Amino acid sequence: xxxxxxxxEGIELGDEGPVGLITYMRTDSTRIADEALAEVxxxxxxxxxxxxxxxxxxxxxxxxxxxxxxxxxxxxxxKYDPETVRRLLEQGPRRKPRSRAKTAPPSPRGPGxxxxxxxxxxxxxxxxxxxxxxxxxxxxxxxxxDQTTVDIDRGAAQLRANGQVMKFAGYTKVYxxxxxxxxxxxxxxxxxxxxxxxxxxxxxxxxxAPAEACICQAAxxxxxxxxxxxxxxxATTDCISGxxxx
Numbered sequence: 019x020x021x022x023x024x025x026x027e028g029i030e031l032g033d034e035g036p037v038g039l040i041t042y043m044r045t046d047s048t049r050i051a052d053e054a055l056a057e058v059x060x061x062x063x064x065x066x067x068x069x070x071x072x073x074x075x076x077x078x079x080x081x082x083x084x085x086x087x088x089x090x091x092x093x094x095x096x097k098y099d100p101e102t103v104r105r106l107l108e109q110g111p112r113r114k115p116r117s118r119a120k121t122a123p124p125s126p127r128g129p130g131x132x133x134x135x136x137x138x139x140x141x142x143x144x145x146x147x148x149x150x151x152x153x154x155x156x157x158x159x160x161x162x163x164d165q166t167t168v169d170i171d172r173g174a175a176q177l178r179a180n181g182q183v184m185k186f187a188g189y190t191k192v193y194x195x196x197x198x199x200x201x202x203x204x205x206x207x208x209x210x211x212x213x214x215x216x217x218x219x220x221x222x223x224x225x226x227a228p229a230e231a232c233i234c235q236a237a238x239x240x241x242x243x244x245x246x247x248x249x250x251x252x253a254t255t256d257c258i259s260g261x262x263x264x
Contacts, residue, residue: 039094041094050090057096061096061154066191076156154192161184
């Protein structure tokens with residue numbers, strides 16, 4: 019809550035001075051101002067494309083005892099995305115010029131630098147990114163999946179296997195784009211790493227080649243004895259096909 023209070027009251031963003039980044043945070047309201055809805059819808063259309071934007075703004079119901087006097091927790095402006103906030107925070111607060119007689123010798127690491135400053139910036143950006151992503155995702159189209167369910171009945175045993183394939187990313191696109199640069203750099207570093215080949219002890223003999231009879235036995239098809247097999251698609255909620263296999 020202390021970090022949220024700082025984001026609400028305003029933090030120094032480089033040369034831009036103190037900026038309040040989020041609305042009042044001690045609320046459970048879901049109401050959003052019309053100006054904010056217009057701004058976030060324009061951002062979604064420009065950043066992700068018109069196919070991710072619903073025809074009408076999403077409106078969510080509030081609880082009976084919700085504090086309706088306040089808006090939902092959201093960014094105050096779409097101008098400051100998490101990447102911009104991180105860049106401005108890393109620049110540090112602006113410094114006013116002082117007379118030479120009162121100027122102290124500069125620190126080698128600069129004002130506010132070091133491990134504590136980096137940790138503070140990281141914590142602020144993580145919380146702000148959480149609020150930013152949830153706000154943007156709440157005004158995007160839902161994700162669409164093709165889901166398949168296979169039910170197999172064999173006597174007293176009933177087996178079920180589920181699988182799904184994404185057909186449209188929808189609001190999850192926000193979290194794909196929001197992947198941090200550190201994670202990308204780490205993934206690229208692992209992908210480019212050169213791994214030493216495994217060493218095999220000289221006292222271990224290579225496995226013998228399988229006999230022809232073993233190969234024929236492994237390749238021989240095994241009979242199925244499944245009483246019932248159903249494929250169900252969640253997209254239509256109807257039975258696609260039913261089959262009896264003996």
